[in-house]
Structures are given as structure tokens and as C-alpha cells.
Amino acid sequence: MSLPRFFLENQVIADEPQEVFPLRLARDDAKHAKVLRLAPGEHIAVIDAAQDYFECEIASFDDDFPLVRITRHEDATDDGPLVMLVQGLAKGEKMDSVIRHATELGVAAFIPLTCERSIVKLDAKKTRTRLDRWCSIAKSAAMQSGQPRIPEVLEPRSAKEAAAELAEATAVLICWEEAPQTASLAQAIERGLSECSCPRGDARIAVVVGPEGGLTEREVGFFLDANPRASLVSLGSSILRTETAGVVAPALTLYELGKLGGTR
Numbered sequence: 409m410s411l412p413r414f415f416l417e418n419q420v421i422a423d424e425p426q427e428v429f430p431l432r433l434a435r436d437d438a439k440h441a442k443v444l445r446l447a448p449g450e451h452i453a454v455i456d457a458a459q460d461y462f463e464c465e466i467a468s469f470d471d472d473f474p475l476v477r478i479t480r481h482e483d484a485t486d487d488g489p490l491v492m493l494v495q496g497l498a499k500g501e502k503m504d505s506v507i508r509h510a511t512e513l514g515v516a517a518f519i520p521l522t523c524e525r526s527i528v529k530l531d532a533k534k535t536r537t538r539l540d541r542w543c544s545i546a547k548s549a550a551m552q553s554g555q556p557r558i559p560e561v562l563e564p565r566s567a568k569e570a571a572a573e574l575a576e577a578t579a580v581l582i583c584w585e586e587a588p589q590t591a592s593l594a595q596a597i598e599r600g601l602s603e604c605s606c607p608r609g610d611a612r613i614a615v616v617v618g619p620e621g622g623l624t625e626r627e628v629g630f631f632l633d634a635n636p637r638a639s640l641v642s643l644g645s646s647i648l649r650t651e652t653a654g655v656v657a658p659a660l661t662l663y664e665l666g667k668l669g670g671t672r
Contacts, residue, residue, distance in 0.1 A: 411453040411463065412444055413551045415558055421456045421478065430473040431464065436544075438472045440551075451479065455556065489611040489665040490516040492577075494570050495654045496619030497521060497528040506654035507542050511549035511559050514667055515658050518542070519573070520564040525621025530564060539563060567627035570616075571634035578604055578611040580638035582631050583657050585622055585647065587640035593657070594664050596639035603637050608665060615661055617654045 419432045431454065433441060446452065446466055454462045454476075463480035493515050495506055507518055520542070522530070530538060542561045550558045565573070574580050579600025581593055601611060616623070616631055632638045643653060643660075662668045 410554055411451055412441075412446070413453040413455070413554055414441070415547065415551065416454060416456045418457050420458045420460075421454065421462050422458065422460065422481075428467045428475050428477050430470055431476050432473060435472075441474060446474065452476070453554075459557065461556070487516070488609050489613065489667060491658050491661050491665070491667075492517040492519065492574075492612070492614045493654060493658050494519045494521050494574070494614055494616040496523050496617055496623070496650055497526045497530070497564065498619055498650050498654075499527050502649075502651040503528075503538075503542065504545055506651050507545050507559075507561065508549045509655045510658050511546050511555065512553040513655070513659050514555060514662055515559055516557070517560045517562065518546070519562045519570050521570055521616070521619070522564050522566050523619050523621070523627060524567075524624045526619040527621065528619070535564060567623070568630045571630040574614045574631070574638075575634050576612075577614045577635055578606050578637065580614045580616060580631055580635045581641045581657065581661065582616045582623070582628055582638060583643055583653055584618070584628055584640050586625075587642045589642045589645060591640045591642045593641040593643070593660055596641050597661065597664050599639065600637040611665060613661055613665070615657045617650060617657055620650050 414433060414437050417434055448466050448468055450466050452464055454464050456462065461482040462478055464476035465479050467475045467477055469475065493510050495518060497503060497520055539561060546559045546561055579597055581596050597613060601608060643656060648656060659668060
């Protein structure tokens, strides 16, 4: 059975001088610990601000914070290949769903994409509110699924802005309904790895998925022009909803990179 998992924003556990010490959880995490009704003697998994993993035993509670002792410690592991999802803004709760499920799969970062055909339009206030919500969803999903890190959710970008930020990516996979069905996602990854002479474990792959109305040809051009290892890819003959493609495409990418049971 997996242990309840918590992330520390500022505390480095290796710096704690006492055998038993308070675990300085964020306010929402402290509430979550209470909801779980954790009791002395129970164990939890903790990833601290240095990205080190600890298994801790709860000794007691001091106000809102549990007092714990370390029972196991592992140094931070190499990141391995990382996948970023550049997701066209979707209406309703679709974006929430994409971030939740993609985090559970192991996506490392998100760039919400404002597109010419986007139905959703965000002003500054709505952007801040949505961004806070998406970060909270990513954190909760990372805790639930046992991820080693909380994915970063960046502020929404236009296609041109996002493309510029991906100029150094190992590969950029542009999921476009007008791509030839022979445009293989696996081949696009291999081409990126080959052309930049990058070991698979160091790969940084960006997956681009458009909004409900899809990407325009101009927006596709921004990504193709910004990175020589950008490729159009097809997800097959079925026409997928944006919230479906936003989970399927990174899942296939992670599999090809050996992070979802792949053999590579």
C-alpha cells in the first residue's frame, strides 16, 4: 500500500538537528493530514525542498504540524526524460481534467495555450484565479499518484510565445488533425533524439495540443519555425476531443520514452 505523500516548499529535512522535528507543511497540506486522521506510529512519504525523499514516522502532533522522525532516506533521483504539455485552453472543467490526469501520468510541466480558435478568453483576474486552481490540481494529483515532483504550471502563452520557449527542446510534437496519418509520434521522438545527439534519459519533449477549434496553420508554423526538431504528428484516424488528446498524446510520449512500461 502506498504511503500518503507530502511536498515541502521550504523545509530541508537533512538540515533538521533533532531526531524528532516538526514537519512544516503548507496550510492546505496540514488540513489534508487531519482529514486523513494520521495517528502516531503511522508512516508518510515526504519530498522536501531539496527534492530528497524521506519516509517518516509520526511521533505526535504539535498544533497543526505533525512531529516526525526519519525512518528512510533516499537522495534526489535523476529526472530522466521530461515531457511538457502545451495545451490549448479548453472550456468548462476540461482544462482541470487534462492537468489532473496528465500529472498522474507523469507530465512534468504545463503551458496553457491561448489560440486563435480558443473559445476561452481570460482577462488578468481570471488568469490568476485559473492558474492558482491549476497549480492546486497539479499538486493534489502529484500527491495522489506518487510523483517525485509537482509539475510547474506556467502562465498562458500565445502560440508564438510558447514556440519561442521551446526552441531548445529535444523534440516538439505538434498534434494536428491535418497531419498525415503516417506522421508517427515515435518517429518524431527518435528524430529529435538523433538530431540533437541526446541520450533518451536527458530528453526534454514538448507535446502541443490545440483547443476545441484546433490549431491554425499559422500557429503550427510558429512551432515548426522555432525548433528544427519540431514535427507534425497524428494520433490516428479518430478525431479526438482536446481533453482526450491532452491525455493520450503525453501518455504515448511517456510510453515511447520508457516511463509508462515502455521497454526502451
